[in-house]
Amino acid sequence: MKLHTLLSCLHDFPQLPEANPDIAAIEMDSRKIQEGSLFVCIAGFTVDGHDYAAQAAANGAAAIVAERPLEVDVPVIIVKDSSRALAVLADFFYGQPTQQLHLIGITGTNGKTTTSHLIDDILREHGVTTGLIGTIGIKVAETVLEAKNTTPDALALQQAFYLMREKQVTHAVMEVSSHALHLGRVHGCDYDVAVFTNLTQDHLDYHGTMEAYKQAKGLLFSQLGNSYHHSRPKYAVLNSDDAATKDYIAGTQATVFTYGIDNESHVMARDIEMTSGGTMFTLITPQGHVRVQMKLVGKFNVYNVLAAIAACLVSGIPLETILRAIGKLQGVPGRFELVDAGQDFTVIVDYSHTPDSLENALGTIRQFAKGHVYCVVGCGGDRDRSKRPLMAAIAARSADTAIFTSDNPRSEDPHIILDEMTAGVSSGSYEVISDRKAAIERAVALAEKDDIILIAGKGHETYQIIGAQVYDFDDRLVAKEAILRSSTAGE
Ligand SMILES: CC(=O)N[C@H]1[C@@H](OP(=O)(O)OP(=O)(O)OC[C@H]2O[C@@H](n3ccc(=O)[nH]c3=O)[C@H](O)[C@@H]2O)O[C@H](CO)[C@@H](O)[C@@H]1O[C@H](C)C(=O)N[C@@H](C)C(=O)N[C@H](CCC(=O)O)C(=O)O
Ligand SMILES: Nc1ncnc2c1ncn2[C@@H]1O[C@H](COP(=O)(O)OP(=O)(O)OP(=O)(O)O)[C@@H](O)[C@H]1O
Ligand SMILES: N[C@H](CCC[C@H](N)C(=O)O)C(=O)O
Ligand SMILES: [Mg+2]
Numbered sequence: 001m002k003l004h005t006l007l008s009c010l011h012d013f014p015q016l017p018e019a020n021p022d023i024a025a026i027e028m029d030s031r032k033i034q035e036g037s038l039f040v041c042i043a044g045f046t047v048d049g050h051d052y053a054a055q056a057a058a059n060g061a062a063a064i065v066a067e068r069p070l071e072v073d074v075p076v077i078i079v080k081d082s083s084r085a086l087a088v089l090a091d092f093f094y095g096q097p098t099q100q101l102h103l104i105g106i107t108g109t110n111g112k113t114t115t116s117h118l119i120d121d122i123l124r125e126h127g128v129t130t131g132l133i134g135t136i137g138i139k140v141a142e143t144v145l146e147a148k149n150t151t152p153d154a155l156a157l158q159q160a161f162y163l164m165r166e167k168q169v170t171h172a173v174m175e176v177s178s179h180a181l182h183l184g185r186v187h188g189c190d191y192d193v194a195v196f197t198n199l200t201q202d203h204l205d206y207h208g209t210m211e212a213y214k215q216a217k218g219l220l221f222s223q224l225g226n227s228y229h230h231s232r233p234k235y236a237v238l239n240s241d242d243a244a245t246k247d248y249i250a251g252t253q254a255t256v257f258t259y260g261i262d263n264e265s266h267v268m269a270r271d272i273e274m275t276s277g278g279t280m281f282t283l284i285t286p287q288g289h290v291r292v293q294m295k296l297v298g299k300f301n302v303y304n305v306l307a308a309i310a311a312c313l314v315s316g317i318p319l320e321t322i323l324r325a326i327g328k329l330q331g332v333p334g335r336f337e338l339v340d341a342g343q344d345f346t347v348i349v350d351y352s353h354t355p356d357s358l359e360n361a362l363g364t365i366r367q368f369a370k371g372h373v374y375c376v377v378g379c380g381g382d383r384d385r386s387k388r389p390l391m392a393a394i395a396a397r398s399a400d401t402a403i404f405t406s407d408n409p410r411s412e413d414p415h416i417i418l419d420e421m422t423a424g425v426s427s428g429s430y431e432v433i434s435d436r437k438a439a440i441e442r443a444v445a446l447a448e449k450d451d452i453i454l455i456a457g458k459g460h461e462t463y464q465i466i467g468a469q470v471y472d473f474d475d476r477l478v479a480k481e482a483i484l485r486s487s488t489a490g491e
Contacts, residue, residue, distance in 0.1 A: 001093060003063050006038065007077060009092035010085055017075030021062040026093050028086055028155055035060035040086045040155075041067065049082075065089070083184045087154035091188025097161035098190040101131070101169065104311050105176040105189065107220045108197025108239075110357045111304045112150070112175040115197060117332045118308035119173045125325035126317050131164040133157070134175035136333060136460055141167040151180030158188055171315070178203060178216040186220075194220045194254065195237040195311050197303065199244040200356035205384045214244050221252040235314040237307060240265040257314050259306040261299070267310040269302050276368040283309065287319045294326050297336060298364035300357075305329075334459025336361070339476050341483040345371070345451040347444075349475045351459025353380065353407065355390040358456055362398035371450035374443045375399035377457055378436065379421055381412030381465075388417060389424020396428030399454070401446070404432045405439035407457045408465040436464060437478050444482040455479060 004020045024036035030052035033039055039056035041049035041064060053064050057072040064076045065085055079085040091098070104119060106112045113135045120132045120139075132139040135150045140163045151174065152160065164172055176194075180186050199214055207213035221236045236252045238245040240260035249256050258265040261272070269281040269292075278295045281302060294305060305326060312322050331337065339347040348365065352358040358377065365373055375395040379388045395402035404421050406414040414434045422432065433439040443453045455475045458464075464473035 003038070003075070006089060006093060009088050010079065012080065014077050014079050017063065017077065019063070019075050021075075023062060023093075026086070026090055026155060027056070027061075028153065030056040030059060030061075033059035033061050036062045038063050038065065038089070040065040040082055040089065041070075042082055042086065043067065081184070083154070084187050087158075087184055087187035090155045090158035094158045094162035095165070096188075096190075097158065097165045098172075098188070100165055101161060102171045102193075102315060103189060103191050104171075104173045104193040104195065104315065105186070105191045105220055106173070106195040106197065106307075106311075107176045107178065107181065107217045108195075109200045109202050109354060110360075111197035111300065111307070112177075113351070114301070114332050114335050115195065115304045115307045115311075116173045116175055118304060118329065119311055121329060122308060122312045122317060122322050122325040123171045123173070123315075125328070126312075126321050128171045129167065129169045131160070131169040131172035132174070133160060133172070140164050141169055143167070149177070149180070150175050151177045151185055154185050154188055157185060161189075176220050178213055179206060181219040182207070182216040191220070191224055191234070192232055193235045193237060193311050193314055194224050194252075195307050196221070196239055196242070196245065196248055197307055198239055198242045198356070200354060201384070201387055201390070202354045203384055204386050205382075214247065217244070218248050218251050221248045221254065224252055224254040233314075235311075237310045237314065239303065239307065241303075255314075257310055259303075259310040261302065261306075267306050267313065269306055272299065272302055274298075274364075274367060283323075285309070285313060285319060287313070290319075290323060292323065292326055294329055296329060296331060297368075298360060300360045300364070301336075332460075334461070334476075336364075337459070337476060339479045339483070341480045341487075343447075343483045343487065344449040345447040345453065347447075347453045347455065347479050347483070349455045349459060349479065352377075352454075352456045353391075353458075355387055355394055358391050358394050359398065361454060361456060362394065365452050365454055366398065369452050371448065371452065372401065372446075373399045374401050374403060374447060374451065374453045376403045376405055376436075376439050376443050376453065376455045378405045378407035379417055379457070380407045381410035381414075381417055383410075385420060388420040391424075392421035392430075393424040393426070393428075395456075396425040396430050400429065402428065402430040403439045403443055404430055405436045406434050406464070406466070407436075408461075409467075410465050411467065414466070436473065436475075437482075440475065440478050441482045441486075444479065444486050453479075
């Protein structure tokens with residue numbers, strides 16, 4: 001594509017250079033530049049992409065988009081906000097793929113991954129080819145790609161959508177993190193349905209206050225197109241039991257469709273019955289009432305299923321198809337995943353890494369626990385410090401024995417993270433074992449028949465980040481090995 005044609009998508013009249021080279025690719029990383037690329041300089045949290053402009057030019061960049069003039073011998077196009085420009089350019093360069101996809105975006109503190117997988121299951125039951133973007137990775141039809149972020153940067157995102165179109169994907173579901181909304185990673189996305197799960201404490205390191213965090217999430221709904229005159233109707237699917245919903249309703253032009261348990265909603269669950277093997281409830285929808293049975297446990301999962309049902313109903317999926325898919329749901333990797341190595345106690349690996357999710361996970365376990373409840377939990381480094389004492393207090397209060405350990409300490413000292421956790425505990429029984437493998441082994445050694453061990457925080461993760469090193473680590477495998485070793489030791 002010619003540079004001038006590409007730049008025509010930036011509607012704020014950037015000064016066009018005289019030269020009009022062919023642009024072969026867009027890059028935001030100077031190390032990936034190939035001959036004929038357009039390099040977009042992003043001022044990041046760690047380094048400033050503008051400092052790599054010369055390297056990009058030396059590597060063959062045909063032109064550079066920047067927020068300030070640069071001393072390089074290739075054309076430089078100055079824009080006010082290069083992150084936003086990157087999103088718009090990438091969308092245009094890849095042929096505006098989201099305009100040809102039915103795109104569902106999900107935001108909220110907890111439940112995004114779970115709800116996105118449930119929607120994907122329902123869509124596949126409907127027989128369409130799907131794409132899925134989120135914490136566990138990027139799925140394009142049957143191909144799974146690795147992803148660094150829950151919501152990739154604008155470039156990776158539009159590349160994924162382009163690939164989806166190449167592979168005949170018609171429906172895509174994605175998690176939209178508050179970081180992505182605030183940083184403009186999703187500016188080029190044309191959502192059809194925007195879903196809100198819930199808002200509780202997380203990421204205060206980044207957003208500063210709950211109000212700012214709430215506003216960042218609200219961008220998903222305020223940026224949704226007007227459904228009134230639109231050929232493709234736009235829907236905001238909102239949780240009517242969450243206090244933030246009233247603000248999101250006020251801020252969106254889209255048609256509002258609600259789900260909930262306590263407050264009157266379009267889609268509701270009534271008469272919920274839970275067992276350790278699953279959940280039953282009466283589903284109320286504008287298309288009728290029906291008793292539903294599913295394998296997922298916990299009230300929070302009823303919310304996730306309701307959100308998925310609501311999103312699929314407004315996407316035109318017949319209720320019978322939705323119900324058929326729910327009957328088959330198997331759950332999501334690392335979300336309340338059982339580890340079974342033939343032991344006579346229960347081991348659950350769960351991705352609860354916020355106060356609310358930990359409270360929910362332990363509360364759900366408490367409903368079925370016959371024996372002692374252990375909770376192995378840590379808190380991530382370089383993340384919201386204020387959730388550490390809260391999570392430790394919840395674990396100490398709700399489990400019979402909490403074992404505090406490391407999550408991903410990243411650049412922080414694990415012992416300081418653990419001190420900040422234990423500072424929140426005023427009652428309850430706990431141990432501190434900073435080595436995560438040793439902590440899991442300790443819980444396994446202590447557990448007796450009918451006890452339950454919750455290993456919280458890392459779910460599906462197959463690594464542990466300590467300092468700058470990424471080590472292989474999978475809670476599910478570590479637990480399984482510990483169980484097998486302890487059972488042979490006992491023989
Ligand atoms: C705080 C944050 O969001 N950081 C993101 C950011 O990194 P950064 O600002 O540090 O980037 P940087 O290293 O300063 O680089 C700036 C620019 O210089 C360029 N560069 C850099 C070096 C070089 O040699 N040449 C060069 O051109 C880079 O390509 C980049 O364009 O841009 C990167 C590329 O897009 C992201 O991967 C990275 O996410 C990091 C890994 C991260 O941990 N983010 C978390 C906080 C996050 O976003 N989390 C949410 C999920 C939250 C949730 O749902 O719970 C998410 O969506 O993942
Ligand atoms: N609707 C919900 N409400 C509260 N807690 C939930 C809900 N759904 C899931 N959880 C809990 O939160 C954990 C994380 O769930 P999930 O991965 O679906 O959330 P997420 O929003 O994608 O998280 P992340 O922000 O890390 O991507 C689960 O393991 C479970 O303990
Ligand atoms: N999306 C979350 C995941 C946290 C997972 C936990 N294991 C950690 O590393 O803190 C984040 O980036 O804050
Ligand atoms: Mg997620």
